[in-house]
Amino acid sequence: MDNLSLSRHISGQFNAELESIRSHVLAMGGLVEQQLTDALKAMHKQDVDLARRVIKDDHKVNAMEVAIDEACTRIIAKRQPTASDLRLVIAIIKTITDLERIGDVAESIAKVALENFTNKQYNLLVSLEALGQHAARMLHEVLDAFARMDVKAAIRVYQEDDRIDKEYEAIIRQLMTYMMEDPRSIPNVLQVMWSARSIERVGDRCQNICEYIIYFVKGKDIRHTSPQEMENFLDSHR
Numbered sequence: 001m002d003n004l005s006l007s008r009h010i011s012g013q014f015n016a017e018l019e020s021i022r023s024h025v026l027a028m029g030g031l032v033e034q035q036l037t038d039a040l041k042a043m044h045k046q047d048v049d050l051a052r053r054v055i056k057d058d059h060k061v062n063a064m065e066v067a068i069d070e071a072c073t074r075i076i077a078k079r080q081p082t083a084s085d086l087r088l089v090i091a092i093i094k095t096i097t098d099l100e101r102i103g104d105v106a107e108s109i110a111k112v113a114l115e116n117f118t119n120k121q122y123n124l125l126v127s128l129e130a131l132g133q134h135a136a137r138m139l140h141e142v143l144d145a146f147a148r149m150d151v152k153a154a155i156r157v158y159q160e161d162d163r164i165d166k167e168y169e170a171i172i173r174q175l176m177t178y179m180m181e182d183p184r185s186i187p188n189v190l191q192v193m194w195s196a197r198s199i200e201r202v203g204d205r206c207q208n209i210c211e212y213i214i215y216f217v218k219g220k221d222i223r224h225t226s227p228q229e230m231e232n233f234l235d236s237h238r
Contacts, residue, residue, distance in 0.1 A: 014079055017071075017075055017079075018075070018085070018088065020071070021068060021071050021072065021075070021089075021092055022092075024064065024067065024068050024071070025068060025092055025095060025096060025099075025146070026143065026146070026147055027064070028061065028064040028065065028068065028096060028099055029099055029139075029143040029146070030143070031057075031060060031061055031064065031103075032061055032099045032100075032102050032103045032106070032139070033136070033139050033140055033143065035054055035057060035058070035061065035103055035106035035107075036102060036103075036105070036106045036109075036135070036136050036139060036202065037136050038050055038053065038054050038106070038110075039051070039054045039105075039106040039107070039109040039110040039113070040109060040128075040129070040132040040133070040136060040199075042054060042109075042110050042113040043109050043110070043112055043113040043125055043128070043132075043195070044125060044126060044128075044129050044132075046113060046117075046122070047113065048113070048114060050110075050113075051110040051111070051113035051114050052110070052114070054106055054107060054109075054110035055107050055110050055111065058103055058104070058106070058107040061099070061100055061103035062100060062103070064096075065096045065097070065099070065100040068092065068096050069093060069096065072089050072092055072093050075089055076089060084216065084219070087215060087216045087219060088216050090212075090215075091212040091213070091215055091216040094208070094212050095146065095209050095212050098205040098206075098208045098209055099205075099209075101201075101205060102139065102202050102205050105198045105199070105201060105202055108194075108195075108198055109132075109195055109198060109199070112125075112191055112192075112194075112195050115188070115191060117188055118188075124175065124178065124188075124189060124192045125192060125195075127171060127174060127192075128171065128192065128195060128196055128199060130167065131164070131167045131168060131171060131196060131199050131200070132199050134160075134163065134164055134167060134203075135164060135199045135200070135202040135203055135206075136202075138157055138160050138161070138164065138202070138203055138206045139202060139206055141153065141156070141157045141160075141206075142154065142157045142206040142209045142210060142213075143209075145157060145209075145210070145213055146209060146212075146213055149213055149216060149217050150213070151213060151214055151217050151218060154209075154210040154213040154214055155210070155214075155234055157206055157207070157210050158207050158210040158211075158234075159234070160203070160206075161203040161204065161206065161207045164200055164203035165200065165203070168196055168197070168199070168200040171196045172193060172196065175189050175192060175193050175196070211223055220233070
């Protein structure tokens with residue numbers, strides 16, 4: 001990112017402002033990653049104290065989003081950035097929105113950890129463990145790609161979402177079978193299904209952040225492109 005934006009500014013203060021925002025985004029990403037990891041752990045271990053801590057700390061994620069958003073607004077008003085500078089600010093504003101929503105997912109998963117499940121139903125929560133770890137790994141890797149504004153790394157993470165989708169679909173089939181066999185379990189199984197959906201959405205959020213990285217570095221908006229156009233773009237950057 002430095003080569004594209006920070007190093008060419010005459011104003012040292014502008015450089016400092018951009019670097020400060022970048023650091024705060026990474027700090028927010030680290031907090032969200034910890035929140036998600038802790039929420040998944042609380043759900044799998046039925047750790048009530050950890051779940052309550054995740055819920056309590058969600059306000060920190062929200063506060064960071066507001067602070068970074070305000071800093072970006074000040075930069076737009078004061079510096080009137082153009083070209084890659086403007087793309088960077090836009091990419092940051094969009095990224096923190098997705099990070100905040102991943103934080104909301106962590107809070108919601110933590111609330112599920114506080115619910116009462118029978119031992120048999122608890123096994124359904126365990127079935128989410130692999131999906132959750134996969135999503136957490138995606139988040140870690142996309143944050144790393146964001147820190148380096150690494151397009152190739154972003155593309156690798158982007159493609160990983162297909163695997164998350166397949167794992168999610170397999171879990172949903174398993175849960176539907178369980179509900180048909182034991183209709184009394186439907187309320188709790190629906191909660192597990194909702195948790196699986198939330199985890200799958202983390203993959204989508206990570207994919208969004210990949211798009212922002214590509215937008216900043218390449219100046220290309222790949223949202224809503226056709227599958228063939230997307231495949232051509234990915235092929236040209238592998």
